[in-house]
Structures are given as C-alpha cells and as structure tokens.
Amino acid sequence: MTQSHATTTVAQLIAEGLAPPEAQAALEQVAETFRIRLTPQMRAVAGAEGIARQFVPGAEELVVRPEELADPIGDHAFSPAPGLTHRYPDRVILAATQTCEVYCRFCFRRETVGSDGALPEADLAQALDHVARHPEIWEVILTGGDPLSLSPRRIAALLARIAAIPHVQVVRFHTRVPVVAPERITPALIEALEVRPAVYVVVHCNHPDELTEAAGDALRRLSRAGVPLLAQTVLLRGVNDRAEVLEALFRGLIARRVKPYYLHHCDLAKGTGHFRTTLAEGQALMAALRGRLSGICLPTYVLDLPGGAGKVPVGPNYLAPGDAAGEHLVTDWQGGVHRYRDPG
Ligand code: SF4
Structure with missing residues (x-):
C-alpha cells in the first residue's frame, strides 16, 4: 500500500529501506545543509536507480569541488529585488516560493530552496513593481522552489497581479509538481491557470520512470485545459547519461503532449560533482539521439554559464x-x- 506522507528524514529513509543504516551519520551531516523530501509518488518508484539517485541523499554531497559555487548561474548577480532575477531584457525570474515537493540532490538552487512559505508580501510587491516599471519585460518565469506547490488561491492571486501589468504577455511556470505530486493538479489549480496572460508550464523531468500513470493523468488534465506543456531535463551521471534512457524519456514526454525543451548540462552547484558529465559526453549523447529520434523529441542541449552570463547551446x-x-x-x-x- 502506498504511504500518504512524504519522506523527510534520514531515519525515515533508513526505515523505508532507501538508505543503509551505516550511512546514517554521513546523511545526517548532509541533511544539516540540504533538506530531504520525497513525495509518496516518487517513493513508490524509488526502487529504480534513476529515481533514488535524484532524491535520496548520498555522502558524496559532502564533497565540494573547487569550481563549485553557492550561486552557480549568478541569480543574485542580476537581482534588482529580493526573489527577482532580471538577466535578459525581455524576461524575469520570480522565485514565488522556496518550498518544493521534492528536494533534488543536484539542484542548482540547493543553497536557497528548502525554507517554508511563499515570498514575503513586501518582497513580492517590490518585485512586481520592478516588472511594472520595465515595459521591456514580456515574460515572467515563476520558479523557486516550485511555484505549483503554492495553493490555487495564492496562484490565482499572483496571476491576477501579474495580469494587471499590461506589457507582460506570458507567464511560465517551472515545476516538478505534475510528475512528483500529480494529485496537486486539481480542477481548482487548472482554473487558476486559465487567465490572461498566456500560461505555459515547463515540467522538470529527468527519467522515464518518473512518467507514472498518475503523472500521465495529471499532464493530460493540463493539456486538455489548453495549457502548453514543455519539459526541461538535467543531464545527470548515473540517472540519464545513456542514449536509451534519454530516448525513452523524450519519447514518453512527446507521447504525453509535452515538448522536450532544454537538456541542461549539470550546473556547478556545491556537492554535485558526482552527477556531472563532461560537455563532450553530453554532445555525444545528443549526436547519438539525432536521427534515432524524431526532431520534435529533441531538446536543445545548453550550458548555463557560471556567474550569470546566461544559457548557451553547446552542440554537438x-x-x-x-x-x-x-x-x-x-x-x-x-x-x-x-x-x-x-x-x-
Ligand atoms: S524541484 Fe526544482 S527547485 Fe526544487 S529542489 Fe528540485 S530542482 Fe531544485
């Protein structure tokens, strides 16, 4: 029977057979810095290596390499207000919350995600004021944290405030929710997304085993409501660094009406070196997929330059x-x- 509660402690991981008892001391040390959380949905498939490695902490996270950074893609270097990043002229990233349904062991924002609750009202007001004062901002990207971990009421209120800024034409949600907590894709949430400006949902999904029946149903509810769906994937050693795994993932997404958009090279976040491939390995994987997969299945392989200079397609x-x-x-x-x- 599937348990209904999330797994959030090392003791639970050990009791549920997801971590060995002898790893307890090291994992408690990891948990002091980087929060743990697996939803029941992901715990149910955590027997698969490609899932466990994404969500179950490992002692390797205690190893910080010299090139690794607290803010690997320079979010803070381009922040005109708390919770807001304005890197490119026509778009901003708004961290509406720092809470996630799962805490991914490779997350590039692992130094900031994990606190409870939404962006404080004073910070949100300052961020939206910046957007209102910059008519060149065409798109607001809601991230965090996971913006779909907010209640439908909060999401509707936030979208109404963004909709009141006439030059914002698109709102993009970056989220793990449809896959890791599909029960949150409720009629109330879908109703909240049916607004002007146009809402796009970018689903973060890294392994075909994440595409459970319940995840497929949640994605279908969104696509039936007319919400355009894209996917982003992080290239992760030991999770999806084989052509056949990426092929199954990208085919699975397209079959569920989700367009693979970006394959991200793993960022230089602290304690994530065991996940990182080389760029040459990433290029070889993309080359292996070309021709083997329909063009609509292929994302763009990108590197987010350390320091904040932005994303660059890196081939092959x-x-x-x-x-x-x-x-x-x-x-x-x-x-x-x-x-x-x-x-x-
Ligand atoms: S859901 Fe996204 S923001 Fe949250 S821990 Fe995972 S990768 Fe990071």
Whole structure:
C-alpha cells in the first residue's frame, strides 16, 4: 500500500529501506545543509536507480569541488529585488516560493530552496513593481522552489497581479509538481491557470520512470485545459547519461503532449560533482539521439554559464569550414560528411 506522507528524514529513509543504516551519520551531516523530501509518488518508484539517485541523499554531497559555487548561474548577480532575477531584457525570474515537493540532490538552487512559505508580501510587491516599471519585460518565469506547490488561491492571486501589468504577455511556470505530486493538479489549480496572460508550464523531468500513470493523468488534465506543456531535463551521471534512457524519456514526454525543451548540462552547484558529465559526453549523447529520434523529441542541449552570463547551446556541432570560401563541411546523422556551398 502506498504511504500518504512524504519522506523527510534520514531515519525515515533508513526505515523505508532507501538508505543503509551505516550511512546514517554521513546523511545526517548532509541533511544539516540540504533538506530531504520525497513525495509518496516518487517513493513508490524509488526502487529504480534513476529515481533514488535524484532524491535520496548520498555522502558524496559532502564533497565540494573547487569550481563549485553557492550561486552557480549568478541569480543574485542580476537581482534588482529580493526573489527577482532580471538577466535578459525581455524576461524575469520570480522565485514565488522556496518550498518544493521534492528536494533534488543536484539542484542548482540547493543553497536557497528548502525554507517554508511563499515570498514575503513586501518582497513580492517590490518585485512586481520592478516588472511594472520595465515595459521591456514580456515574460515572467515563476520558479523557486516550485511555484505549483503554492495553493490555487495564492496562484490565482499572483496571476491576477501579474495580469494587471499590461506589457507582460506570458507567464511560465517551472515545476516538478505534475510528475512528483500529480494529485496537486486539481480542477481548482487548472482554473487558476486559465487567465490572461498566456500560461505555459515547463515540467522538470529527468527519467522515464518518473512518467507514472498518475503523472500521465495529471499532464493530460493540463493539456486538455489548453495549457502548453514543455519539459526541461538535467543531464545527470548515473540517472540519464545513456542514449536509451534519454530516448525513452523524450519519447514518453512527446507521447504525453509535452515538448522536450532544454537538456541542461549539470550546473556547478556545491556537492554535485558526482552527477556531472563532461560537455563532450553530453554532445555525444545528443549526436547519438539525432536521427534515432524524431526532431520534435529533441531538446536543445545548453550550458548555463557560471556567474550569470546566461544559457548557451553547446552542440554537438555539425558544421566545419570547407577548403574554399563559402564552403562548409556538414556531418549527417550517420557521420557522413558532405560539402555545402553558400549560394553566390
Ligand atoms: S524541484 Fe526544482 S527547485 Fe526544487 S529542489 Fe528540485 S530542482 Fe531544485
């Protein structure tokens, strides 16, 4: 029988057979800095290595490598108000809450997520005032934490305040909720999302075993309501760093009407080195998937530059300079090389 409560302590992890008793001391040390939480939905499939590794803490998290950072993508360097990041001219990131339904062991915001509750009203007012005073802001990206961990009432109130800013045309939610806590996708929540500006939902999903029947039902409820669905995935060693795993994941998402959008290279968050592949490994995986998967299944592989300079597509590259002016050498999906000359 599925238990209804979340797993939040090392003692529970051991009692539920998700961690060995001899690891208790090290895991208690990890838990002092990085919070633990698995929903019943994810605990039910945590027997799979690709799930357990994402949510069950490990002693490797105590190892901080010299290149790892507290704020790996520079959220704070571009923050004009608490909870707000304004890195690109036309969009802002608003951390509406620091609470999540699960705490992912590789999270790039692991230094900030985990406190309870929504952004305080004074901070939220300051953030929305910044958005209102900048007419170039076209899109508000709600993240955190997980914005769909807020109640439908709070979400509706927040969307109403954003809707009152006429130049904001799109609100994007970045969330794990439809997959890790699908029971939260209720009629009340869906009603809250049916507003102007247009709401997009970007589902964070890393392994095909996350796509349970209940997750599929939750995604169907959202797509039936007309909410466009995208997915972002983090490339993680030991979770999804094999072409067949990524293939099953991307096919599974597309079959559930969710478009894979970004495959993120794992950021330089503290204590996450055991998850990080090399860029060359990521490029080789993307190259292996090209041709094997329909183009609609393929996300863009991106690196978020440390320090806050933004996301950059990192390949693989299929073009090289040819011998003559205007000539290119183009590699096809099977490795064949072809000459292409620009007209004129
Ligand atoms: S749900 Fe998102 S924000 Fe929360 S811990 Fe996981 S990756 Fe981080």
